[in-house]
Amino acid sequence: MYPLIPTSRQTESEWRNQSTQKPPHKAVYMQDANADTVLKAAYEHTATVWTGDFHQAKQVLAAMKKRVRKPVKSKQTPADVQTAFHTHRMRQAQQSRVLNMLAVEIGVGFALDMPRAPDVRAALLDVYGEDNASSFLLPLNQLLGFIGAHEWHKKGIEIGALDGRIHVPFGVFSPLRGEYLDLLATAPLDKRFQTVFDIGTGSGVIAALLAKRGVPHITATDTNPQAVACAAANFARLGVEGRITLAEKDLFPEGRADLIVCNPPWLPAKPTSPIETALYDPGHAMLKAFLGGAAAHLNDGGEAWLIMSDLAEHLGLRAKDELDKMFQTASLKVIETLHIKPKHGKAFDESDPLAFARSQETTSLYRLKAV
Numbered sequence: 001m002y003p004l005i006p007t008s009r010q011t012e013s014e015w016r017n018q019s020t021q022k023p024p025h026k027a028v029y030m031q032d033a034n035a036d037t038v039l040k041a042a043y044e045h046t047a048t049v050w051t052g053d054f055h056q057a058k059q060v061l062a063a064m065k066k067r068v069r070k071p072v073k074s075k076q077t078p079a080d081v082q083t084a085f086h087t088h089r090m091r092q093a094q095q096s097r098v099l100n101m102l103a104v105e106i107g108v109g110f111a112l113d114m115p116r117a118p119d120v121r122a123a124l125l126d127v128y129g130e131d132n133a134s135s136f137l138l139p140l141n142q143l144l145g146f147i148g149a150h151e152w153h154k155k156g157i158e159i160g161a162l163d164g165r166i167h168v169p170f171g172v173f174s175p176l177r178g179e180y181l182d183l184l185a186t187a188p189l190d191k192r193f194q195t196v197f198d199i200g201t202g203s204g205v206i207a208a209l210l211a212k213r214g215v216p217h218i219t220a221t222d223t224n225p226q227a228v229a230c231a232a233a234n235f236a237r238l239g240v241e242g243r244i245t246l247a248e249k250d251l252f253p254e255g256r257a258d259l260i261v262c263n264p265p266w267l268p269a270k271p272t273s274p275i276e277t278a279l280y281d282p283g284h285a286m287l288k289a290f291l292g293g294a295a296a297h298l299n300d301g302g303e304a305w306l307i308m309s310d311l312a313e314h315l316g317l318r319a320k321d322e323l324d325k326m327f328q329t330a331s332l333k334v335i336e337t338l339h340i341k342p343k344h345g346k347a348f349d350e351s352d353p354l355a356f357a358r359s360q361e362t363t364s365l366y367r368l369k370a371v
């Protein structure tokens with residue numbers, strides 16, 4: 001499953017990388033090096049496996065980031081926004097590839113045998129699901145991401161609209177930017193709606209919220225088995241498991257519902273790692289499949305609620321009238337649209353190369369009915 005690469009210890013080692021990047025040609029073990037040395041090797045497709053002090057490795061990684069990530073001034077909307085987006089994605093991919101060339105060796109049982117290294121076993125178990133029988137090489141940047149994700153998983157995210165916390169492991173979409181949940185908490189929910197389908201439930205946050213709003217019968221689906229397990233744990237923690245049935249399934253469950261809700265990926269672009277598939281979806285495939293099947297799965301008088309941001313429009317990835325055309329093609333009509341402005345930090349980050357688009361973003365809940 002993971003590629004093997006030659007190392008300076010005359011052995012081959014498994015190279016584990018979450019993204020779709022090509023593996024390095026080889027890996028060289030080093031106890032000490034500066035950022036320039038690691039970067040020079042990285043540009044020659046050689047990974048550096050750090051064997052010295054863990055904190056020093058983190059400092060070297062931070063220095064590499066400073067050198068590689070040159071700030072881009074972008075307050076002005078560029079003449080060609082689509083090219084600006086694709087250039088940004090390409091730059092991100094190149095930077096990530098280079099930064100991933102500083103690695104550590106993870107021993108059997110997820111042991112990290114380096115001076116001042118933290119215990120990473122629980123964080124790696126969260127990611128891989130089971131212990132490792134042999135050692136492997138892992139980019140330090142990813143290890144740090146796994147550790148951060150594990151802390152969030154333990155701590156959970158407070159969801160105001162839910163009056164509770166949602167716990168999300170690495171690999172499942174996290175409702176960290178939760179403005180769309182405010183829309184779901186306030187959208188008019190017909191008292192006659194007894195059955196709901198939540199398509200692509202992820203952490204289960206939408207299903208849990210609708211259960212808390214009083215819907216007695218909800219079916220939540222997701223194709224990602226990690227998401228299904230995560231949602232089950234969240235439902236049990238929040239005491240709503242009796243109202244929700246979970247299914248690892250593509251799109252719709254059997255039958256019909258009074259309300260069908262979906263928050264698909266918002267950007268029609270290519271993901272570069274499995275975790276990005278919740279954000280990027282080439283050609284808006286899930287959105288189109290959801291809209292295309294909604295009418296056939298709605299009871300008479302039922303509604304489909306679509307959560308979608310217009311960021312794709314500000315990035316030139318979707319024409320302004322395209323969503324309306326998709327509704328028409330799917331024989332759906334908009335009853336009402338609720339809007340909200342993002343509140344998360346990224347929307348106000350002027351150093352973000354996509355700030356010109358993010359600052360204009362609006363998130364919407366479309367209430368649709370079959371025509």
Ligand SMILES: C[S@@+](CC[C@H](N)C(=O)[O-])C[C@H]1O[C@@H](n2cnc3c(N)ncnc32)[C@H](O)[C@@H]1O
Nearest residue numbers: 173200201202222223224250251263264265278
């Ligand atoms: C943007 S996330 C939304 C997660 C959650 N509903 C929320 O709002 O926080 C999209 C989810 O759809 C799931 N997904 C993608 N394609 C799917 C499909 N064909 N059928 C069911 N779920 C799918 C992904 O695994 C992911 O969990």
